[in-house]
Amino acid sequence: MVRNLCVMKYPHQVKTLAEYKAAYDKSVKEPEAFWAKVAENFSWKKKWDKVLDWNFSEPKIEWFKGAKLNITENCLDRHLPTDANTPAIIWESNNPKEASITYTYQQLYDKVCQFANVLKNNGVKKGDRVCIYMGMIPELAIATLACARIGAIHSVIFGGFSAQAISDRLQDANAEFIVTCDGAFRGAKDIPLKSVIDEALKTCVFVKKVIVYKRTNTSVSMKADRDIWWYDEIKKVEAQGNAACPAEEMDAEDILFILYTSGSTGKPKGVVHTCAGYMVWTNYTFVNVFQYKPGQIHFCTADIGWITGHSYIVYGPLSAGATSLMFEGVPTYPDAGRFWEIVDKFKVNILYTAPTAIRSLMSFGLDLVNNKKLSSLEVLGSVGEPINEEAWHWYHTNIGKEKCPVVDTWWQTETGGILISNLANVTPHKPSFATLPLPGVQPCLVDEQGKVIEGNNVSGNLCIKFPWPGIIRTTYNDHERCRQTYFSTYKNLYFTGDGCLRDEEGNYRITGRVDDVLNVSGHRIGTAELENAINSYTGVIESAIVGYPHDIKGQGIYAYVIYDGDHDHAETRKEIAASVTKMIGAIAKPDKVQFVSGLPKTRSGKIMRRILRKIAEGDTGNLGDTSTLLDPSLVDEIKKGAL
Ligand code: WTA
Numbered sequence: 001m002v003r004n005l006c007v008m009k010y011p012h013q014v015k016t017l018a019e020y021k022a023a024y025d026k027s028v029k030e031p032e033a034f035w036a037k038v039a040e041n042f043s044w045k046k047k048w049d050k051v052l053d054w055n056f057s058e059p060k061i062e063w064f065k066g067a068k069l070n071i072t073e074n075c076l077d078r079h080l081p082t083d084a085n086t087p088a089i090i091w092e093s094n095n096p097k098e099a100s101i102t103y104t105y106q107q108l109y110d111k112v113c114q115f116a117n118v119l120k121n122n123g124v125k126k127g128d129r130v131c132i133y134m135g136m137i138p139e140l141a142i143a144t145l146a147c148a149r150i151g152a153i154h155s156v157i158f159g160g161f162s163a164q165a166i167s168d169r170l171q172d173a174n175a176e177f178i179v180t181c182d183g184a185f186r187g188a189k190d191i192p193l194k195s196v197i198d199e200a201l202k203t204c205v206f207v208k209k210v211i212v213y214k215r216t217n218t219s220v221s222m223k224a225d226r227d228i229w230w231y232d233e234i235k236k237v238e239a240q241g242n243a244a245c246p247a248e249e250m251d252a253e254d255i256l257f258i259l260y261t262s263g264s265t266g267k268p269k270g271v272v273h274t275c276a277g278y279m280v281w282t283n284y285t286f287v288n289v290f291q292y293k294p295g296q297i298h299f300c301t302a303d304i305g306w307i308t309g310h311s312y313i314v315y316g317p318l319s320a321g322a323t324s325l326m327f328e329g330v331p332t333y334p335d336a337g338r339f340w341e342i343v344d345k346f347k348v349n350i351l352y353t354a355p356t357a358i359r360s361l362m363s364f365g366l367d368l369v370n371n372k373k374l375s376s377l378e379v380l381g382s383v384g385e386p387i388n389e390e391a392w393h394w395y396h397t398n399i400g401k402e403k404c405p406v407v408d409t410w411w412q413t414e415t416g417g418i419l420i421s422n423l424a425n426v427t428p429h430k431p432s433f434a435t436l437p438l439p440g441v442q443p444c445l446v447d448e449q450g451k452v453i454e455g456n457n458v459s460g461n462l463c464i465k466f467p468w469p470g471i472i473r474t475t476y477n478d479h480e481r482c483r484q485t486y487f488s489t490y491k492n493l494y495f496t497g498d499g500c501l502r503d504e505e506g507n508y509r510i511t512g513r514v515d516d517v518l519n520v521s522g523h524r525i526g527t528a529e530l531e532n533a534i535n536s537y538t539g540v541i542e543s544a545i546v547g548y549p550h551d552i553k554g555q556g557i558y559a560y561v562i563y564d565g566d567h568d569h570a571e572t573r574k575e576i577a578a579s580v581t582k583m584i585g586a587i588a589k590p591d592k593v594q595f596v597s598g599l600p601k602t603r604s605g606k607i608m609r610r611i612l613r614k615i616a617e618g619d620t621g622n623l624g625d626t627s628t629l630l631d632p633s634l635v636d637e638i639k640k641g642a643l
Pocket residue numbers: 261306307308382383384385386387408409410411412413414434496497498510511512513519522523524
């Protein structure tokens with residue numbers, strides 16, 4: 001019965017290893033025919049003229065060229081005839097005593113239309129950028145979908161980012177509209193989002209409207225003419241009697257959203273995804289990796305402020321008519337059994353979380369796991385960073401009770417959706433390996449010179465040689481930066497920035513970033529951006545950031561700082577951390593700050609990060625060749641002062 005439903009609903013879901021191999025083969029040999037067939041499963045206002053047009057040199061990548069659609073018709077309208085009463089979003093509060101909320105597809109449709117009309121009433125038009133800075137409440141999903149409904153471009157900013165970080169992003173996108181909350185609940189904390197926005201807007205006078213949803217009842221200041229309450233605006237729409245909101249007709253390659261991510265340079269870049277390709281890719285990967293079956297409850301623990309939430313809480317599941325569980329809080333509140341409690345409460349079938357959460361929960365022992373049933377679980381997922389074998393086995397054994405496959409999904413903000421992963425119960429899992437590419441994904445490993453490394457049992461830098469529908473199209477307002485960052489290191493290849501090895505069976509294992517980007521608790525942080533923030537603290541002359549292995553966060557942040565004048569080290573360390581929190585957000589706070597009199601540099605002035613990394617890792621025995629350093633004696637001083 002379920003199988004029949006799947007076949008009807010998801011004809012593009014591969015069911016066996018043989019089907020995976022056949023789909024993969026076809027996607028490489030006849031990519032256009034392959035994706036045209038997949039795209040039959042969506043609702044289009046007009047079909048495409050050409051499936052794919054591309055070159056990686058500009059880059060120019062166009063999928064389903066000439067097609068017209070609206071992604072919200074695919075996420076909402078088209079499910080109404082059969083699934084109006086199916087839960088679309090189930091929301092669980094931060095506070096376990098507060099009632100959960102379920103929105104069926106009909107209810108979600110109504111809410112999205114209503115808020116889309118609010119946006120319109122306030123002058124938001126197709127192509128306008130709307131910044132969304134909210135906690136994890138259903139209105140966050142509703143606001144993103146409402147933007148998509150009217151063709152406005154959403155730029156969701158994670159609720160942990162600081163005023164300065166918001167201001168940079170608002171300016172880069174020239175976003176004139178903001179949707180926010182008075183505050184957000186996260187664990188025991190109540191984060192005053194609106195006041196952070198107020199601070200950001202001191203440097204963004206071009207912002208015309210701030211729509212504020214009341215969640216925490218924290219008192220906020222409302223600027224006349226600019227700041228308005230969500231609830232009041234909904235009342236106006238109700239009074240106007242505008243129940244529906246027609247879906248704007250979008251071109252396949254119109255921008256759906258911008259999502260900022262840290263890179264190797266100081267300034268975050270606005271990764272751009274477009275309507276048709278992103279929709280097809282998130283849907284295809286959702287249905288295939290998790291092997292979603294109608295009726296299942298899918299719980300992705302990410303925040304919608306990150307790409308994982310965009311793709312696997314909102315667009316992937318909803319485009320598939322699935323039930324997506326959204327959780328406002330944190331895994332350790334009120335205790336470290338919260339995820340497991342939610343799994344039992346809603347009979348969650350698919351749990352998708354990050355290694356950092358698993359490692360953190362592991363550290364609390366098994367008492368809060370073993371008093372739960374967890375019997376509804378069928379598939380476990382991991383995302384955001386390499387999962388170490390210990391965490392993998394703990395997850396598989398204690399949470400999955402050795403009966404659930406673990407899908408280790410490798411992908412990036414830029415890839416829109418999962419590129420390399422096993423498919424639950426279809427292709428085998430292997431601890432700490434993302435395993436095999438999805439149909440449509442053609443990975444290759446290259447050496448430093450860009451030479452492709454053939455065969456198995458090899459390692460190199462991970463590139464992709466052919467576009468998939470969800471690939472980044474540009475970086476907002478700066479196409480050259482997109483070309484330089486991803487398409488210029490190796491000719492005709494998309495460069496991921498990750499190192500990787502391929503085992504004897506062709507399975508891929510991602511070993512971590514090979515560029516100046518750290519991955520701290522699954523969050524990407526560019527070292528240059530962090531150094532800028534530290535250098536802005538008065539008295540800091542120069543700094544260098546490296547990562548070091550951290551039991552829970554995966555990578556910790558180690559800062560080497562040249563600081564001028566007398567100082568109380570403990571106090572200055574605190575102030576430097578506060579300065580980073582102010583410039584970027586608490587997620588980027590350094591774990592260790594070592595004061596140094598100089599940084600090891602080559603004669604050409606380049607910081608030798610390799611040496612700093614070794615010292616931070618506590619591996620000072622063999623620092624390699626230091627003879628090219630301007631001042632080799634510095635190394636001894638830094639070694640002695642290591643924390
Ligand atoms: C890392 C998150 C190993 C990787 C979806 C990548 C992973 C960066 C995995 C992207 C995984 C993500 N195994 N590493 N399963 N998933 N990464 O843009 O270094 O926040 O380049 O996207 O996270 O992080 P981003």
